[in-house]
Structures are given as C-alpha cells and as structure tokens.
Amino acid sequence: xxxxxxxxxxxxxxxxxxxxxxxxxxxxxxxxPRSLLTSVKEAVDNSLDACEEAxxxxxxxxxxxxxxxxxxxxxxxxxxxxxxxxxxxxxxxxLLYGSRFHSMKQSRGQQGIGISAAVLYSQLTSGRPAKIxxxxxxxxxxxxxxxxxxxxxxxxEIIKDKVIDWDRLRGTRIELEMEASYFKGRQSVSxxxxxxAIVNPHARITLIEPDNNKVIFERATDxxxxxxxxxxxxxxxxxxxxxMKMLRYTECKNTSDFLCESFSRIGAQTAKEICKKSGIKPxxxxxxxxxxxxxxxxxxxxxxxxxxxxxxxLSPITEELIRKGLEKEHTVDFxxxxxxxxxxxxxxxxxxxxxxxxGGNLSKExxxxxxxxxxxxxxxxxxxxxxxxxxxxxxxxxxxxxxxPGGGIPIGPAIIxxxxxxxxxxxxxxxxxxxxxxxxxxxxxxxALKDVGRxxxxxxxxxxxxxxxxxxxxxxxxxxxxxxKKVGEILEKPTPDITPVVAKIMGNVFIQRSVKQxxxxxxxxxxxxxxxxxxxxxxxHETIPHDIKSPSPExxxxxxxxxxxxxxxxxxxxGEQKAIIYRLDIGIEExxxxxxxxxxxxxxxxxxxxxxxxx
Amino acid sequence: MTVKSNKEIRDxxxxxxxxxxxHDFYEQFESETxxxxxxxxxxxxxxELNEDSDVWVYGDSESMRSAKxxxxxxxxxxxxxxxxxxxxxxxxxxxxxxxxxxxxxxxxWDIAKFNEQSESDRLIxxxxxxxxxxxxxxxxxxxxxxxxxxxxxxxxxxTKRGERTMHCQEDVGEAGYQIxxxxxxxxxxEHDAKFIIAIETGGMYDRLIENGFxxxxxxxxxxxxxxxxxxxxxxxxxxxxxxxxxxxxFTDGDPWSFRIFASVAYGAIKSAHLSEFMATPxxxxxxxQSTDIxxxxxxxxxxxxxxxKALQSELTDxxxxxxxxxxxxxxxxxxxxxxxxxxxxxxxxxxVTDTYLPERLGEMGVG
Numbered sequence: 001x002x003x004x005x006x007x008x009x010x011x012x013x014x015x016x017x018x019x020x021x022x023x024x025x026x027x028x029x030x031x032x033p034r035s036l037l038t039s040v041k042e043a044v045d046n047s048l049d050a051c052e053e054a055x056x057x058x059x060x061x062x063x064x065x066x067x068x069x070x071x072x073x074x075x076x077x078x079x080x081x082x083x084x085x086x087x088x089x090x091x092x093x094x095l096l097y098g099s100r101f102h103s104m105k106q107s108r109g110q111q112g113i114g115i116s117a118a119v120l121y122s123q124l125t126s127g128r129p130a131k132i133x134x135x136x137x138x139x140x141x142x143x144x145x146x147x148x149x150x151x152x153x154x155x156x157e158i159i160k161d162k163v164i165d166w167d168r169l170r171g172t173r174i175e176l177e178m179e180a181s182y183f184k185g186r187q188s189v190s191x192x193x194x195x196x197a198i199v200n201p202h203a204r205i206t207l208i209e210p211d212n213n214k215v216i217f218e219r220a221t222d223x224x225x226x227x228x229x230x231x232x233x234x235x236x237x238x239x240x241x242x243x244m245k246m247l248r249y250t251e252c253k254n255t256s257d258f259l260c261e262s263f264s265r266i267g268a269q270t271a272k273e274i275c276k277k278s279g280i281k282p283x284x285x286x287x288x289x290x291x292x293x294x295x296x297x298x299x300x301x302x303x304x305x306x307x308x309x310x311x312x313x314l315s316p317i318t319e320e321l322i323r324k325g326l327e328k329e330h331t332v333d334f335x336x337x338x339x340x341x342x343x344x345x346x347x348x349x350x351x352x353x354x355x356x357x358x359g360g361n362l363s364k365e366x367x368x369x370x371x372x373x374x375x376x377x378x379x380x381x382x383x384x385x386x387x388x389x390x391x392x393x394x395x396x397x398x399x400x401x402x403x404x405p406g407g408g409i410p411i412g413p414a415i416i417x418x419x420x421x422x423x424x425x426x427x428x429x430x431x432x433x434x435x436x437x438x439x440x441x442x443x444x445x446x447x448a449l450k451d452v453g454r455x456x457x458x459x460x461x462x463x464x465x466x467x468x469x470x471x472x473x474x475x476x477x478x479x480x481x482x483x484x485k486k487v488g489e490i491l492e493k494p495t496p497d498i499t500p501v502v503a504k505i506m507g508n509v510f511i512q513r514s515v516k517q518x519x520x521x522x523x524x525x526x527x528x529x530x531x532x533x534x535x536x537x538x539x540x541h542e543t544i545p546h547d548i549k550s551p552s553p554e555x556x557x558x559x560x561x562x563x564x565x566x567x568x569x570x571x572x573x574x575g576e577q578k579a580i581i582y583r584l585d586i587g588i589e590e591x592x593x594x595x596x597x598x599x600x601x602x603x604x605x606x607x608x609x610x611x612x613x614x615x
Numbered sequence: 616m617t618v619k620s621n622k623e624i625r626d627x628x629x630x631x632x633x634x635x636x637x638h639d640f641y642e643q644f645e646s647e648t649x650x651x652x653x654x655x656x657x658x659x660x661x662x663e664l665n666e667d668s669d670v671w672v673y674g675d676s677e678s679m680r681s682a683k684x685x686x687x688x689x690x691x692x693x694x695x696x697x698x699x700x701x702x703x704x705x706x707x708x709x710x711x712x713x714x715x716x717x718x719x720x721x722x723x724w725d726i727a728k729f730n731e732q733s734e735s736d737r738l739i740x741x742x743x744x745x746x747x748x749x750x751x752x753x754x755x756x757x758x759x760x761x762x763x764x765x766x767x768x769x770x771x772x773x774t775k776r777g778e779r780t781m782h783c784q785e786d787v788g789e790a791g792y793q794i795x796x797x798x799x800x801x802x803x804x805e806h807d808a809k810f811i812i813a814i815e816t817g818g819m820y821d822r823l824i825e826n827g828f829x830x831x832x833x834x835x836x837x838x839x840x841x842x843x844x845x846x847x848x849x850x851x852x853x854x855x856x857x858x859x860x861x862x863x864x865f866t867d868g869d870p871w872s873f874r875i876f877a878s879v880a881y882g883a884i885k886s887a888h889l890s891e892f893m894a895t896p897x898x899x900x901x902x903x904q905s906t907d908i909x910x911x912x913x914x915x916x917x918x919x920x921x922x923x924k925a926l927q928s929e930l931t932d933x934x935x936x937x938x939x940x941x942x943x944x945x946x947x948x949x950x951x952x953x954x955x956x957x958x959x960x961x962x963x964x965x966x967v968t969d970t971y972l973p974e975r976l977g978e979m980g981v982g
Contacts, residue, residue: 471685478726479688484644486695490637490702496644504649505683 018151020095020120028381028431029121032070033188036180037380038431039074039121040189042114043174045377047078048200049108050172054081055224058203064189066210070179071126077173082136085143092119092132092174093147093156106228106314106421108377118176120149125179129159133173135166142166182210186369187380190215195371195378198325199317199419220324225376226315228423232264234309235301237347237424244294247286255289256282265307274300311342311349314421317376322355322417330415333359336455337417340448345440350422352441354448355415356456362413368402370409372435373419379433386434388418391445400453401460414456418445476502503608507532509572511540511597511609517588521549526580526597530572538602540580540610542566543595551582622773622800629752630706633698636745640691650691651681654744655888662887662933669896671881671934673744673888689726690738696727697738701753711754714739744888749845751797762847765791765824766835768806768854780804784829791824791836798850808860809833809982812901812972813851815841815866815875819956819967826968832982835860842875845886848893851879855895861981862895865972868903868913869953870925873935873944876900881934901975905946908954911971914961915952922953 020027028038044060051058056079063075083091095116119130135142146160166173184190193205197217202224205217233242252258259271266274275282278296280289289297317325319337326335337355344350362369372379372388383389389409397403397410404410426436435441480498488495503510509530516523530536542548542555545563555566568580584591599610636652643650655661655673663674682688700720705711712720717739718732729735739750750756769782772795783792795801812834814820820838823829829836837851855862864879866872877883880898882890908915918926926944929935935944947953959967976982 474685475682475688479685479692480650480682482727483640483650483682483688483692483695486692486699487637487640487644490695490699491634491641493641496641498644500647501644501649501682504647 020117020151024117024121024124026430027117028433029117032179032181033183034381035121035125035178036064036072036074036182037187037189037192039118039176039178039180040076041192041377042118043074043076044193044196044205045108046115047076047080047172048196048203048376050080051078051203052224052227055227056080057219057222057224058200058205060203061206061208062189062193063208064182064210066182067177070181071177072180072182072210073175073177074180075173075175077168077171079169079171082140082170082172083134084136085134088132088134088143088145089147089156089158092116092130092145093149095120095149095154106375106423108375115174116149118178119147120151122176122178123148126177128177131175133164133166135168135170135172138169140170142168192378192380193217194329195373195380196376198329198371198417199322199373199376199378201317201321201325201328218328220328221321223321225317225321228315229313231310231313231349231423232262234265234344234347234349235263235306236344237309238263238298238301240295240298243298244291247289247294250286252286254283255280255286258286264309270304270306273304277304308344309347309349311344311351313423314342314349314351316351316353316421317419319353322353322419326355326357326415326417330357330362331360332357332362332415334456334459336452336459338448338451340444340451343440343444345422345426345438346424348422348424350420350425350441350444352444352448353417353419353421354445354452355417356449356452357415357417358456358459359413362415364413365411367409367411368414368416371415371417373417374425374427374432374435375421376419377432379435381431382428382434385428387437387442388420388435388445390437391418391442391449392416394442394446395449395453397453400450400457402453402456416449418448420445472506476505480505499609503529504531506605506608508606508608509536509538509599509602511599511607513594513597515588515591515594518583520587521583521585522588522591524548524582524584524591527577528570528572528579529577530574532606533574535571535573536602536606537569537571538607539600540568540570541598541600541613543598544584546584546586549583549585551580553580555580625752625799626706626709629746629748630702632746632748633702633706633742633753636742637695637698640695649682651679651683651687652691652694652745653677653679654741657740657744657885657887659884659932662882662884664933665891668891670890670894671887672890692727693721693724693729693738694742696721696724697735697742701742701755705754709754711756713756713758714750715758717755740886740888743886749889749892751799756796757844757846762838762840762844763791763793763820764835764837764850765820766806766811766829767808767833768835769804771802771804773800783835789824791838794844794846794850796844796846798846798853801850801853803854803858806835806858806860807833808835808858810861810863810976811835811837811851811854813837813839813843813847813862813864813879813898814956815839815872816956819865822957822960822964823968826965828968828972831968832972832976834982839864839866839875839879843879845889845893848879848895851898852893852895855897862898863901863976863979863981864898865901865956866903867953867955868905868908868947869918869955870922870929870944870947872903873929873940874925877932877934899979899981901972901979903954903956903958905943905950907971907975908952909946909950911959911962913954913958915950915954915958918947918951918953923948 029035047060048058059079061077065073067073092115122130129146129148132145133142141163144162144164148157148159150157190207193207197205201220204219207215246262250258252261255275256271259266259274277300280293280297316339319339322337323335335357340352342349342351370389370392372386393408402410402412402414420435426438428434428436484496484498500510512527514525543563543565548566555568558565597610599607599612604612640650656676656678661674661676662671665672680687680690682691714736715732718729718735721729739755743749764783766783771778771780814836817838820836823836851862854860864876866875880895882894926948929944959971
C-alpha cells in the first residue's frame with residue numbers, strides 16, 4: 001500500500017500542452033521549414049473560415065521577416081469579423097479550444113489545435129509571447145494582447161493587455177516569432193498560398209517575403225462560397241464512445257426523442273425500429289442506458305435501414321471557380337473541371353471535385369503536378385500516402401493521351417487537381433497531410449478524374465487532327481506544286497500532274513478520266529481508287545450531250561433535255577481500285593472537252609478529281 | 616587526254632547524275648507515288664568497317680525522306696532548288712559557289728530557303744550520298760581553301776588560268792604550297808619523300824619547317840589546321856596510294872585530336888560516304904600519345920568535363936575499338952591530363968625534331 005501511495009504522488013495528468021511540447025512532429029512542426037509553413041497554414045485557415053462565416057470577402061496579408069539566422073517573424077493579418085476581447089486569450093493560447101470540434105460541418109480547421117499549436121511552437125523556440133490585435137467593428141476598440149501558454153495547465157497567460165490604435169475597420173492580426181527558415185519551391189509558403197488561391201478564388205492573398213518581394217494572389221471572383229450548413233451527425237458515422245458521451249449529456253427525457261433530435265435521418269418511425277432491434281424501451285431515460293445497451297443501440301444503427309445523410313451541408317468550389325482559380329495561377333491551353341454528386345463514407349457526406357489543366361508553359365518531360373485539397377486546404381506533404389495520389393495512379397492515363405511509363409503518376413504538361421470536401425475528412429494522421437484510402441472516396445476520385453480525362457483526350461485528338469489536316473494542306477497547296485514545277489523546269493518537261501499524289505497524301509478517293517482515240521470514236525476510262533482507310537459509297541455522274549456505247553458497268557440513264565445524265569453507284573473499300581469504261585462516237589478533240597465528273601454523296605474533303613454536288 | 620577534257624567529262628557525268636535524281640521525282644509523280652528519297656542514316660551507330668578498303672563507311676540502316684510530311688516535302692523542294700542551281704548555275708556555266716554563298720543564294724527561294732548554313736551544308740552532303748558524287752563535282756567549294764604543305768615533291772596543278780608546275784620546297788614561300796579545294800586537278804610529277812607527316816597546329820608545322828625537318832628527314836609536312844578539310848585529307852590519301860608514301864599524324868594529346876587522327880585514317884561520321892575517297896587507313900598516329908604525356912613528362916592541363924565526355928564517347932565509337940586506342944583513352948582518363956604538341960618546347964625548341972619525333976619514328980619503323 002505504501003508503495004502505491006508513493007507512486008500515486010508521482011502520477012499526475014499531463015496537460016495537452018505539455019504533451020505537444022514533447023510530440024510536436026505529430027502536428028506538423030517537425031522541421032524548421034515545415035514549422036513555418038504549418039504556422040502560416042493554421043493562421044490562413046482560420047482567417048478564411050472566419051471571413052466566410054461572417055460573409056466577408058477575405059483579404060489576407062502575410063509578412064515574413066528575418067530576425068536572425070533561423071529566427072523569423074511571421075505576421076498574418078485578415079479583414080475578418082475579429083474576436084471579442086474575452087475570447088482572444090483562449091483562442092490563441094489554449095489548445096483544443098474551438099467552436100468546430102463538435103459540429104458536423106465542412107470547415108478547414110476542426111479540432112482547434114492549429115493556431116494555438118503555432119503559438120506554442122513560437123513560444124518554445126523563441127521564448128517570446130504571441131502578439132495579437134483584434135477589432136470587431138469600426139467603432140470598437142482594438143485590443144492588443146501578448147500571450148503565452150502555460151504548458152502545465154493549458155491555460156493562457158496574459159503578459160500584456162491594452163487598447164491600441166489600429167487603422168483597420170476590423171480584423172485580426174497575429175505576430176509570432178519562431179525558429180524557422182524561409183525558402184521557395186513547391187512545398188513552401190508561396191507554393192502553399194498559390195494552391196490556396198486556386199481553390200479560394202474569392203480571396204485576395206498578399207505575401208511579403210523576407211527579401212521584401214511582394215506576391216499578390218488576386219481574387220478571381222466576388223462570389224463568396226455558399227456557407228456549408230451544420231448538420232447533426234449521421235448514425236453510420238458515430239463511434240461507440242461518442243454515442244455514450246451523447247447519451248450522458250443529452251437533455252432529452254427519453255431515448256426515442258434523443259435519437260430523433262441528436263442524429264440526422266432518424267424520424268419517429270426509424271427511432272422506434274432502432275429501439276425494437278436493440279431491445280431498449282423508447283421511453284427509457286438516455287442517461288440510464290448502460291454500456292451493454294449502448295452497444296446494442298450502436299449495432300442497431302447498422303442493421304436498421306437509415307437514409308444516407310443529407311449532402312447539402314457541403315460547399316463544393318464548383319466547376320466554374322476551379323477553372324477560374326487554375327486559370328489565374330497557371331498559363332495553360334486547356335482546363336476541364338468536374339464536380340461529382342455527393343456521396344457518403346462512414347456516415348459522413350463527402351464530395352469530390354477534379355480539374356485538369358494542360359499545355360501552356362507546363363513542362364512536357366516531368367511528372368504531372370498533383371494538387372490535392374481537403375476542404376479547400378492544400379495538402380503539400382505525404383503525397384505518396386494520399387488517396388488522391390493512389391486514385392491518380394490507378395488510372396490508365398495512356399487512354400487519356402498522357403504518358404505513364406511504368407505506371408504510377410503520368411508524365412506530361414498537365415496539372416491534376418482534386419478537391420475532397422466533407423464534414424469529416426479521414427486523414428491518415430493528425431498533421432492532416434494525406435487523405436486515407438477510403439474505398440468510397442477513391443472510387444469517386446477515379447470517376448472524377450476519368451471524366452476530365454475523357455474531355456482532355458477529346459480535346460487533344462481534335463488538336464491532333466487539326467494539326468495533321470493543316471500539315472497536309474500545307475503540303476498539297478504550297479509545297480508539292482512547287483516541287484512539280486521545279487522538277488518540270490529542270491528536266492524541261494511539262495509540269496507533272498500532282499493530283500494522284502495529292503489524293504494519296506490526303507487519303508482521299510481519287511477519280512481520273514482518260515480518253516483514248518479508237519478508230520472514229522474514242523474509249524473513255526474512269527479510274528477510281530480509294531486511298532483512305534474508310535469505305536466510301538457515292539454516286540458518279542457523267543453529264544454528256546451524247547449517247548455512250550457499251551458501258552461497263554451499266555449506268556442508270558436520266559435524260560436531261562439535250563443531255564444525258566449517266567449515273568453509277570460506286571462503293572470502294574480502303575485501298576480498292578475500280579474502273580468504269582465506255583465508248584463515245586466523237587473525236588478525241590471533242591471528248592477532251594467533256595465537263596468535269598460529278599460525285600454525289602461524299603464529302604468534298606474526301607475526294608480528289610471530281611466536283612462534289614450534295615443536295 | 617588532257618586534264619581539261621577530263622573535267623568536261625566529269626561535269627557532264629555530274630549533270631546526268633543530278634538529272635537522274637530529279638527524273639526519279641518526276642517518275643514518282645507520274646506513277647502516282649508520293650515523292651521520296653532514301654538515304655543511309657548518318658549516325659555513329661550506322662558506320663561499319665568496309666573489309667575491302669579498310670575504312671569506315673555507312674551501314675545498311677536507311678532513312679526515308681518523303682513528301683508525306685511538311686518537313687520531308689520541304690526537304691525535297693529544297694533539294695530540287697539546289698539541283699537546279701548545280702545544273703543551271705554551276706555546271707552549265709562553269710561557275711562555282713562556296714557553301715556560304717549557296718546559303719545566301721537560297722534567300723531568293725521563298726519557302727525553299729535555308730534557315731541556317733548548317734542546313735544547306737547538310738543538304739549538299741546528302742546530295743553527295745544520294746548521287747555518289749562529291750561536292751566538287753557540283754562546283755561547290757568549302758569556305759576556306761585547304762591548308763598548306765611543304766616538302767620534296769613536284770606537282771602540276773590545272774588552274775582556271777592555265778597549268779602551273781611547282782616544287783613544294785623550291786618554288787614556294789615560307790608557308791608552303793596552298794592545297795586547292797579540288798585536288799583532282801593536281802598531278803604528282805616526282806618526289807624524294809620517305810614519309811608524310813600531317814600536323815595539327817600551325818605552330819608545330821612552322822617549327823618543323825624552321826628546324827628543317829623536311830630536309831633532314833626527307834618528309835612532306837602537311838598542315839591539318841585542326842579538323843582537316845576534305846581537300847587536305849584527299850591529297851594525303853592520294854599521295855599515300857598513288858606514290859606509296861607512308862603517313863604519320865602528329866596532333867595534340869587530347870580527345871579532340873584523337874578524332875582528327877580518326878578522320879584522317881578512318882573517315883568522319885558526318886561524311887562516311889566519302890571515306891573510301893578520303894580516308895587513309897595506312898596512316899599511323901605518332902603522337903602526342905597518352906603514354907608520351909607520362910614518359911616525356913610534358914606540361915599538362917587538366918581534362919575538363921567536355922574532354923571527359925568526349926573520351927567516354929570515343930570508347931563506344933567503333934573507329935576507336937582497338938586495343939591500342941582503348942589503352943590510350945583509358946590512360947588519359949586515368950591521369951586526367953592532356954598536353955599540347957607544342958608542350959615539347961618546354962624542353963628546348965629542337966627537342967621535338969631532334970629527340971621526340973626521331974624516337975617515335977624509330978619505334979614505328981617509319982622513315
């Protein structure tokens with residue numbers, strides 16, 4: 001007993017802040033460059049969420065200053081609704097304090113760890129407090145705080161608290177000094193902001209880099225995204241522990257009411273069925289339900305038929321705005337976007353959007369860039385572990401005109417963008433960098449990618465055809481005639497006829513009539529050859545003011561006043577060659593003046609050597 | 616038969632051959648065939664040793680140039696324009712142009728105009744390959760004349776202004792006899808040479824003349840001027856074959872100079888179609904060898920990245936696929952150093968003529 005008492009003295013609760021202090025890599029503060037990025041990310045996420053909730057077009061200003069080697073100052077300022085004075089210390093200097101942890105709603109931040117973790121990281125590495133300014137209205141005072149987190153109690157310690165002059169209408173500003181380093185590239189602050197700008201085209205983001213270089217990501221729309229609605233949790237997405245917590249703290253007097261009021265998609269009828277299945281009386285007080293019964297209730301959620309959760313709680317970026325976002329941050333030739341219908345994973349509604357951008361100044365030799373987003377937040381790390389990447393790799397991109405040597409991520413001048421919106425994004429870890437391989441989500445991503453892929457393929461094959469057609473036209477109209485002319489000149493011979501070669505290059509049906517004197521009359525031969533790779537059926541007309549003799553094959557004769565229209569039905573397979581012959585009782589002189597052969601029922605660009613008349 | 620009428624026959628043969636090519640295009644139009652020409656691929660992979668002549672020539676791999684594509688069609692058009700110039704502008708009027716002039720002449724050819732001189736140079740080489748003729752046969756000259764030579768040989772050259780006879784020691788200035796661009800007009804009358812020494816740099820060529828190497832060793836000095844012009848290579852080959860004079864090649868000791876030797880002895884990749892005409896397979900490499908750099912303790916420079924790349928590429932070049940060359944190349948890579956031929960000056964101005972060359976000639980059994 002004595003030993004146990006001894007031990008009991010040493011046993012004490014560890015505060016969450018202390019825990020973080022020792023395990024900061026879990027939250028994305030594992031390396032010097034990444035810590036800066038994580039801090040920017042948390043601050044920007046908060047600003048965007050706050051602005052949108054308040055219906056304000058976000059205008060976010062980020063400034064990074066070098067303090068000394070490895071020590072820098074990060075300032076993030078927004079034009080959001082501000083924070084009331086009493087809340088400021090808790091929002092910034094108490095971990096797990098937030099408004100969203102318990103809500104079923106699509107939002108960027110979820111647990112309320114983010115910004116206070118950045119404050120904690122700053123205080124641990126620089127020893128200095130976070131400096132906060134916030135103002136909630138034009139006429140309200142601006143409050144200035146200097147805050148530290150007491151890591152033992154996870155409570156804010158207020159170092160300074162005063163009212164200052166601040167020339168902003170409203171908004172919040174945070175200044176953190178921290179051990180970090182600034183660099184450029186894809187996984188950098190500017191890379192992150194660029195991607196953020198793509199999926200938040202309603203935001204203006206200004207970045208001042210340590211060398212005083214100013215980068216502005218201008219907004220492309222004045223339309224605020226539709227505010228996602230808050231919904232009750234769906235029974236399929238609830239864990240047993242959570243269910244028990246809800247039972248204990250509910251104010252409902254009986255289980256039936258509890259079910260109807262705490263969950264979405266449970267009405268009186270469904271509640272009755274669930275109670276029946278689990279053997280719990282509907283009028284039992286929820287607080288009285290024990291573990292065993294709760295388990296049965298939880299089981300019943302799975303067996304009773306419950307409608308899927310409503311999906312109007314999601315706020316997709318929309319096809320149009322993804323297009324605008326990609327357009328403004330990249331120079332490309334082609335963009336296609338898609339927003340899939342909402343689906344459900346583990347009781348949580350989710351929705352996938354995808355975009356593909358192609359051409360422009362994107363590199364042809366490199367792997368395509370995959371831009372991953374979860375609830376409008378760019379994911380920069382752990383690409384290889386993410387469901388989005390896995391879905392991209394599952395697709396046979398060669399079917400969509402992108403190279404994919406050895407499988408994996410395709411190669412080509414393209415950007416693939418995937419956005420997953422959900423009331424609950426299943427991340428692989430707490431640092432929220434990779435979406436877990438949930439089959440329903442992967443399948444939706446694949447469908448979205450195939451959709452934009454098909455459209456890319458269509459565009460590229462059309463481009464290809466156009467190019468090939470244009471090239472052929474240049475050959476037959478500009479180059480070949482000159483070669484023929486030059487060749488004739490050199491040999492001092494008549495310019496050779498290029499039409500047969502033209503037909504061959506164009507893959508056309510070639511028609512040629514030749515006339516030979518034979519006794520008093522002459523023999524006419526019409527040669528037909530199909531140089532194309534499709535079968536062609538058409539009619540051939542010879543309109544002649546004479547009777548033709550012994551034709552082969554026999555034509556249909558239609559008198560046309562003084563002339564006759566002779567009609568042959570022709571069918572030519574690819575590469576097939578045919579001939580029509582007949583006799584005319586006229587001299588070769590006259591015969592050579594016959595009018596041009598007319599073809600009917602074939603497109604003009606498919607035939608050479610005949611006039612096309614299509615009625 | 617005089618040399619003059621020989622020329623007339625050659626010109627008329629050239630004309631017929633060129634017209635035959637154009638006639639082929641004409642026939643292709645008539646026979647409803649898309650105009651095209653076929654020629655061997657001109658890459659390192661497609662050169663092979665001809666057992667009979669012992670030089671490197673193009674292999675069987677062919678490429679087709681057809682009017683099916685814009686690129687091919689434009690090439691054929693340009694070919695027609697060039698052939699017309701060769702026939703009507705050159706051969707009919709007994710005129711000639713330089714490669715550079717040809718490029719400028721094409722400025723009036725609208726879409727058949729060349730975008731840069733390398734393109735017209737290449738087309739002339741193509742024409743040589745297709746017709747089996749040489750550019751001299753179409754009266755196309757290189758930019759510069761051939762280099763110079765100096766030594767105990769008497770020649771007769773047919774110039775546009777009549778025949779000239781001269782002895783290349785007695786009748787020439789200090790710089791020697793200027794090799795014309797078309798050496799087919801040169802006849803050899805008599806000589807006392809025991810060997811020919813082809814020298815890469817002007818400095819070394821002048822050093823050997825100044826030191827009287829030609830007289831002391833009965834040798835003909837030929838200045839290669841870097842990568843040698845065709846006429847220089849052709850003249851060396853003719854002297855070697857017709858007069859049976861052995862040939863040694865004296866260059867810097869670096870990867871690029873190895874290639875100079877290879878083009879004299881085995882032929883160049885770019886003009887392998889002319890190897891049988893210009894390469895002298897009997898030519899021997901006198902130096903500077905990698906082993907000389909070590910043995911004579913010459914002043915050196917470090918190999919740079921390009922040098923190393925060039926050496927590595929030579930290891931896969933079929934022309935260097937012999938024990939001797941593999942050893943030389945690998946040794947140079949190993950020591951990481953190169954030397955110029957003029958580095959011998961560090962041991963005194965006479966060292967190269969009194970010591971190095973005699974020692975090497977002795978080892979090789981030449982002279």
